[in-house]
Amino acid sequence: MVIVYISIAVIAISIIYLGINVIQNKKKIDPTMKELTAVTQSMQKQVEVVKTEAQQLSQKQKMIQYDVEMKKTALQQTAAEVKKAPQAVKEVWHAGHLNRG
Template sequence: MVIVYISLAVLAFSIIFLGVHVIQNKKKLDPTLKELTSVTQDMQKQIEGLKTEAQLLTQKQKRIQHDVQMKKSTFQQTVAEVKEVPQAVKEVWQAGHFNSR
């Protein structure tokens, strides 16, 4: 019967010892966990900032592409009209010669 009491005492001591170590380790880990939480929150804020900047850059890129396309179209239209000038001058020139005869 003594062995049973000794076993129960060792078991109780082990449970108490385990509980004390768990509490001590938890106290040691709390500052680290708080720091990790703080770092995670800071990183999340930075990620949100980067997402916002990426969206702004995408919008600017689209505006620039639209502007380039408009300028390209305007330039092509101007070139097409300039190419028509010699023909128009030729027609005016010929019409002037026919009238002077």
């Protein structure tokens, strides 16, 4: 019977020792976990900033592309009108000569 009591005492001491170790380790880990949480939150904020900047950049890129297309169209229309100008000048020239004569 003494062996049973000794075994129970050893188990109880082991459980107490384990509990003390868990508490000590938790106290050591808590500051590290708080620091890790702070770093994670900081990184999440930075990721949000990068996402916002990427969206703004994408919008600006679309605006620039639209602007380039509008200017390209305007330039093409102007070039087409300039190509027509010599013919119009010739017609006016000939019309002026015909009216004089």
